[in-house]
Amino acid sequence: MNLISIENIYVNYGAKTVLHGVDLSIDEGEIVTIVGPNGSGKTSLLRAIIGATSLQKGKITLKDNLKMGYVPQRLNFDSSLPMTVERFMHLSNNINKKECFNALEKAGAPNIFKSQISQLSGGQFQRVLLARAIIDKPDILLLDEATQGLDQPGSALFYKQIEEVRRETNCAVLMISHDLHVVMSTSDRVICLNGHVCCSGTPANVASDPEYKAMFGAGTEGTLALYQHQHGHDHRDKELEHNA
């Protein structure tokens, strides 16, 4: 049974079509990473899954009582909002203190229970967001470029933590990422998105796919090109040729 199955969805953002004909399914316990250039509809896809965006066409089926844990890129944290880690962890459900401690420990952020969220470092902050997402024992974790504020070693550590969480809880993970080396080492499956699914498969397969190379460049396994975001144009031209 798939946790999430997405069939031929279309999503508009204003007058612009950001997703067209996307098919995708997520199985239990697998780590799936979505890569793609800016504006390729990665975030829209995630928003569609959690029900924050309405579909123009198509269908998204979630497993019955699917529990989702969402790790956002950032919070709209106004310094006018006082919030301790403890209070933040208690926000959604009736969760006892011990579960909070456990979740924070699992996420790699113990001993910051009484701290103000606004005073955490970038790494601690992302771990608290992760802890909140896993406290409810979700079937799937959704991460939207969760390591954006972190440096490379920091984000590598963070993804290690996610792998560990997956191993302990066997929850599936669907994440948007810009860090290609992370994609290569942790993901079971990579989805290359640019309005539609360009290619997908194991990290190695995707890396050697011509469509992927066209989008991200072929050199150094595409790592450099991915960081520089020099893509999209080639691909779009190709698409036009297809259509013509």
Next chain:
Amino acid sequence: MLDDFMTRAVLAGIGVALAAAPLGCFVVWRRMAYFGEAIAHAAILGVAISLTLQISVFTGALMIALLMAWIVTLLSGKNYAMDTLLGVLAHSSLAFGLVFVSFLSGIRIDLMAYLFGDILAVSQYDLAIIWLGVILVILLMYWRWSALLISTLNEEMAYASGLNPKRDKIILTLSLAITVAVAIKVVGVLLIIAMLIIPAATARIFARTPEAMAIIAAVIGSLSAFGGLEAAYIFDTPAGPTIVCVATTSFIIFNLMGYIYKKINSIFF
């Protein structure tokens, strides 16, 4: 007890302060001050219409406040920045309201009473309406408190938790409109936003959690209402503005105290 106009005034002031506290926190956190202002200014148009149609001022103000909230939502994200849009709507609705009132010949209206409140003239009936609104707002805030906090922090996070941020935002707007409508008699349409924001901003200095901030804001707001009324009585000043002045004075004093406390801490520890 309720025969005394001063007692009624104090109860009305404290009531508005209690509703304004949790709501004011969200206005501060979500940066909705200008939005609140637009709703409040639109209420004067509501007052004018109610006087023409001879319906209750409370109902008229509530309806127009909600209508304004709906128009803002409808127009937002179109051609203008939210800031500009609210600037147009807030001040034009005030202007239209004032012009509309001037057409009401035959009815003598004390305009100042609606702009700055007339808390000493609160009747037993007014008091009942005010407290009905206050209790409703407090219940709504209590019911949606955590949900609103989550969607304030991150809308997607709220969706993923199975919440409906759009609906919660409507509930917040509705609460704002109710508070504006019941507060007209107390501080008037021009000073309502002050009652929402100043106690909440003052409470921020002491609070470590969102709940603490709301409770402290309620205490500060209530004390300001009480102190403002006493001061207005002693100095023979207009009551609504005096309440806001007292709240602002506490804002300044506590901020200074907080600043000095931090300085001392950093020097000696």
